Amino acid sequence: MRESLALKMRRFTISLVIFILIVLIGTLGYTMLEDWSLLESLFFTLVTLSTVGYNLPESITSGTQMFTIILILSGITVVVYSLSTLTSFIIEGEMKNALEARKRMKKINNMKNHYIVVGAGKTGFFVCQNMIKEKKDFILLDKSEEKIHQFIQEINEEITYIVGDAKNENALLDAGIERANSVILTLPSDVDNLFAALTVKSIAPDINIISKVNDPESVKKLSYAGINKIVLESEISGNRLAYMATRPNIVSFLETIIHTPEKDLQLEEVKIPENSWIADKTLKEIALPDKVDLIVIAVRKKDNKSIFNPKASTKIEKDDVIIVLGEDSKIMKLKEIINKEDEDYEVKNQ
Known part of the structure; x- marks a missing residue:
């Protein structure tokens, strides 16, 4: 995508620069050769390049005529190519695609x-x-x-x-x-x-x-x-099919938790940050069920060992991951509580 977008933008930019450059050369050339104003020179340059067919001024010099011939020969091909490229870029949606790609890249860069x-x-x-x-x-x-x-x-x-x-x-x-x-x-x-x-x-x-x-x-x-x-x-x-045949109620319960968009309950894992007030405290001291009414299913320790159905005496340490079951709103509240740094949080919220 990077190369494709760069190629499109390069073609667009080159076409625009070539067109502007030829118009600028023509305008300055007529200003110097005929001592016309910039507006008159610009008008005559655009008329020449567009091949509209206005009559040449009677007092035009041979040098200006020669310059006009060169401008026509060099300009028609280049300008037609430039305009066709620009038209294609706009009409075929390349400009829209390039702008959309740039917008996506800006979003990605912030991720x-x-x-x-x-x-x-x-x-x-x-x-x-x-x-x-x-x-x-x-x-x-x-x-x-x-x-x-x-x-x-x-x-x-x-x-x-x-x-x-x-x-x-x-x-x-x-x-x-x-x-x-x-x-x-x-x-x-x-x-x-x-x-x-x-x-x-x-x-x-x-x-x-x-x-x-x-x-x-x-x-x-x-x-x-x-x-x-x-x-x-x-x-x-294979495992899913076997469980659906032998343990249908368990599968149904898990599917309700994991796959139902409007579910009341969900399983979530929450990592304990280093500066959390609950680090180095036991589940009894933390009393999460009293604070947020959640069930602690397991604790994943830093060494990747899991403690299922942890006891009240289980100590929670920094970088541990606790797996809980409960309503989405209460899980959000749990994350807020865990991220508190104040050790007196429990006392203040009693």
Whole structure:
């Protein structure tokens, strides 16, 4: 996209500069040769270039006639090309597309900690749908502009996108890879996901990469490429089908929480910041259920070990992640409480 936009803007700029330059040369030339005013010289230059056919002044010198011939010969071809380029740029929508692309790039440049979804296919559709539902900032990256527009029509939402190949460093830089939170690879080919992951890691070695995989034999190869989490589609589908058959009520409950847009309950993970007042306190001391009426399902420690159904004596430390179940409004309140730095917050709010 970067090269395409630059090429369009370059053609537009060159055409405009050539046209202005010829008009300027013609105007100054007639001013010097015939001692006309700038307005008269500009008028005669435009008449000459447009080949409207006004009669030449009777007192015109042979030098001016020669200058006019050169202006006509050099100007007609150049000006016709310039005008046709400008007309094409405007009529064919290239100007609109370029302005829209510039607007998208401005928005992307202001994004931080966002997600990059690679691939405008079926899997990418569901990923983007969930990102929209969760109100997360994300960018869709695919090399087919036609496929992206079709994708946007299907999802029926305005989304930020980049037209480019994920195996191309420029496309990833356009998507703000150096400021992104995670990259989600949903390309249909395991090989494409592999090369995309290698390109991502060459630019941002520490970024989190999540990839789908079709062939179980490709799992190890993708792991070697530095992908943090790999989702085997056949395994996910098989487990889901089995659970729907053997534990339908559990599946129904989880789907209600995760997939229903107007759900009352939702699962959420909240990271404990370093300066939070609840750091180094036990769940009993914090008393989250009393403050926000939420259920603490688990605590994910810094060493990636999880404590399920934590006891009141479980200590919460900075950078821990607590997984809670509750209403959206109460989860928002929880985030506000956790981000408080004042150690006397509990006393002040009793």
